[in-house]
Amino acid sequence: MTEYQKTYIELKKQFSKTDGGPDSVRALYAFKEELEQNEDPQAKEVLVDVYDLLAFKKDAYELLCQIGDRSDKKTLKRMGTLKDYAENWGNHYALPKPKTPEEKREEKERRARLGLPAFRYHPDPLDTGAFEESEEGVICDCCGKATPIFYSNPFFSVEDIAYLCPACIASGEAARKYDGSFQDDYSLDDGVNDPEKLDELIHRTPGYSGWQQEYWRAHCGDYCAFLGYVGARELRALGALEDVLDDPMWDDEQKETIRESVNGGHLQCYLFQCLQCGKHLVWMDMD
Known part of the structure; x- marks a missing residue:
């Protein structure tokens, strides 16, 4: 050997x-x-x-x-x-190289310098791909200002909008100006009774992009934070697989499907976390 x-x-x-x-x-x-x-x-x-x-x-x-x-x-x-x-598959499902704590800290500091607003229900929109960066910058359709970061996930409105900056999403101005939303208000878990939380989610929170209809999980009387796109391998690495499977939404067959899921594959899992108790939940759909 x-x-x-x-x-x-x-x-x-x-x-x-x-x-x-x-x-x-x-x-x-x-x-x-x-x-x-x-x-x-x-x-x-x-x-x-x-x-x-x-x-x-x-x-x-x-x-x-x-x-x-x-x-x-x-x-x-x-x-x-x-x-x-x-x-x-090619190399499409290759495991990404994890960042060191120092690299994560440097990236967090860099993003802080960009002035990205805080989104309670979508805490890392650059990591999840909800926002993209442009070295040349683009012009936000809503405020008319140049921005190095722009939204790239679904926005439901009558008008076809090319670019929205983070500030116009966080303030709700983009949703107001175009009578639009970032999440279908019917594609949500029940159990949240505060209309302000619903308004924040659908009008002031960047959405995510699913294979089919995007769906937002809720827990402990509030909407969850969207953490990103995962498969069973990522859930195991996070130590969240068993937590995700402890969910009455899924039957035994569906739980087995989650155990076999591959990030970016024909069945995609979307990871959420409760803001109150920390429990992990997923939504899943197929291409």
């Missing part, structure tokens, strides 16, 4: 033990980058395994095609399996 194999086995154990925890994924990324700079054939063999574990299926297949022994039946079988994944 080579030193590369020993290192990979240890990293894989940590990855499995932590259900793909951020520290284990960062360690695998560091090892991947080290192997990518190494021309030793034994290092390249292990790199195929690392690519495969991180779900870089296209990279794993292409590298195995370059270095694999086609006279070996096991290699050919694996090549065929990876080919199917590569053709259907």
